[in-house]
Amino acid sequence: MRGLIHWISAALFSSNLASCGSLGSDLNLFSLQDDMSLGQQVVREIESDSSGMKILDSARHVKVYQYLYSIRDTILITGKVKYRSEFPWRIRVIQDDSTLNAFCAPGGYIYVFTGILKFLDSEDELAGILGHEMGHAAMRHSTRQLTEMYGVQALLSLIAGDRALVKDITGAIIGLSFSRNHEKRGR
Numbered sequence: 001m002r003g004l005i006h007w008i009s010a011a012l013f014s015s016n017l018a019s020c021g022s023l024g025s026d027l028n029l030f031s032l033q034d035d036m037s038l039g040q041q042v043v044r045e046i047e048s049d050s051s052g053m054k055i056l057d058s059a060r061h062v063k064v065y066q067y068l069y070s071i072r073d074t075i076l077i078t079g080k081v082k083y084r085s086e087f088p089w090r091i092r093v094i095q096d097d098s099t100l101n102a103f104c105a106p107g108g109y110i111y112v113f114t115g116i117l118k119f120l121d122s123e124d125e126l127a128g129i130l131g132h133e134m135g136h137a138a139m140r141h142s143t144r145q146l147t148e149m150y151g152v153q154a155l156l157s158l159i160a161g162d163r164a165l166v167k168d169i170t171g172a173i174i175g176l177s178f179s180r181n182h183e184k185r186g187r
Contacts, residue, residue, distance in 0.1 A: 030143035065096025082138040104133035
């Protein structure tokens, strides 16, 4: 019940800001816990049988996952990753050799396509990709963009368990190309 009151208060506060014209692109109506919860919902959607994505089994591809996690851990021990202890920073590999991409769902759930793994020439390039995606999660770009695009309505719909919205968000995250503004400013 306390969480619901928090949500309603946030919704009312943000609607007041929006009506004053001061709703900025740095505003994020989602809490850190919301990022993690939304990330878990996105993970369930991506890893469901209906998504059509084939996730490489970590038990069968131990060396690939060990390698990715060792790079991730090297990035995390720098101490420069916000929420390094709060987010799980879980990595999954999607079997798709034609896709040169990686993405990170809210809350630190990283997905790397086999296509980009085969395309890269060095460990440094892979570290750059992982660090870049981790940066998006640490700066909470997904939920900031959701706040910009949908505002309070998205927040309330997600709280209500709107599976259609979760599917839409999952599709958007997978194909998302963050704005140059986020890329340049790192915010």
